[in-house]
Amino acid sequence: xxxxxxxxxxxxxxxxxxxxxxxxxxxxxxxxxxxxxxxxxxxxxxxxxxxxxxxxxxxxxxxxxxxxxxxxxxxxxxxxxxxxxxxxxxxxxxxxxxxxxxxxxxxxxxxxxxxxxxxxxxxxxxxxxxxxxxxxxxxxxxxxxxxxxxxxxxxxxxxxxxxxxxxxxxxxxxxxxxxxxxxxxxxxxxxxxxxxxxxxxxxxxxxxxxxxxxxxxxxxxxxxxxxxxxxxxxxxxxxxxxxxxxxxxxxxxxxxxxxxxxxxxxxx
Numbered sequence: 001x002x003x004x005x006x007x008x009x010x011x012x013x014x015x016x017x018x019x020x021x022x023x024x025x026x027x028x029x030x031x032x033x034x035x036x037x038x039x040x041x042x043x044x045x046x047x048x049x050x051x052x053x054x055x056x057x058x059x060x061x062x063x064x065x066x067x068x069x070x071x072x073x074x075x076x077x078x079x080x081x082x083x084x085x086x087x088x089x090x091x092x093x094x095x096x097x098x099x100x101x102x103x104x105x106x107x108x109x110x111x112x113x114x115x116x117x118x119x120x121x122x123x124x125x126x127x128x129x130x131x132x133x134x135x136x137x138x139x140x141x142x143x144x145x146x147x148x149x150x151x152x153x154x155x156x157x158x159x160x161x162x163x164x165x166x167x168x169x170x171x172x173x174x175x176x177x178x179x180x181x182x183x184x185x186x187x188x189x190x191x192x193x194x195x196x197x198x199x200x201x202x203x204x205x206x207x208x209x210x211x212x213x214x215x216x217x218x219x220x221x222x223x224x225x226x227x228x229x230x231x232x233x234x235x236x237x238x239x240x241x242x243x244x245x246x247x248x249x250x251x252x253x254x255x256x257x258x259x260x261x262x263x264x265x266x267x268x
Contacts, residue, residue: 010234010242014227017226017227017229018222018223018226018227021226022223025200025219026218026219028201028218032204033204040205040206041206041207042207052202055198055199056199059195059196062195063192067228067232069183070183070231070235071235074238074243076179077175077179077239078245080172080175080176080179081245081247084169084175084176085249085252087168090165091162092107094161094165099151102145102148106145107260109137110141113134114254116133121134122247126237126240127180128177128179128180138170142166145159145162180238180240182236184236196225203217203221204218
């Protein structure tokens with residue numbers, strides 16, 4: 001489903017979700033009024049409203065809990081991307097204190113790596129996959145720094161700090177890659193969708209003399225639920241459009257490093 005929505009803008013997806021829910025709710029209302037007239041709450045509406053309020057509160061709590069969990073996960077993925085970029089920037093800065101040729105070689109590899117992440121790997125994150133070229137470049141960076149032999153205590157301290165930053169970066173990169181996985185499992189979707197269907201059907205059984213007024217009321221409720229599901233769908237897939245986490249943090253790195261760049265050799 002998310003692959004279908006990824007071809008549209010965020011406003012188009014929101015409109016599509018609202019329209020879908022409104023149409024479904026009106027179909028439910030028409031079905032109940034046409035085929036379930038004996039079951040409509042014409043009497044004892046006070047008791048029906050009590051149960052309606054109870055169902056609404058329970059459903060709202062579940063929906064709110066899931067929405068908060070989804071947003072927190074999305075926010076964490078976005079924060080991890082920023083932290084990853086900061087860690088890489090710290091590594092790049094530390095390399096300025098390394099002697100040649102390690103300094104130039106490692107910086108060139110890091111710039112190539114960032115370009116591959118932005119241009120190639122970012123589109124694969126929606127499937128929680130990593131790019132082979134990015135992985136190979138990171139391995140070459142890791143080997144180049146690991147094999148450096150400090151010549152004095154000053155270089156040793158700087159090298160230890162760089163190794164710590166590199167280890168932290170590998171963990172943040174792993175978090176970014178697995179962050180593309182959806183956070184909502186099938187049982188949660190079954191509960192949400194089933195609860196939505198039951199709640200909208202229950203509201204349709206109230207006796208409202210004016211059918212148009214009843215349709216408007218049901219439509220507004222369905223529109224609100226459609227917007228809620230829009231948020232769930234968009235933020236459940238952090239690296240999938242229309243609400244994908246941006247690669248701007250990595251693009252900013254290349255801007256920061258422009259003064260340090262003369263030419264970037266091609267990826268081999």
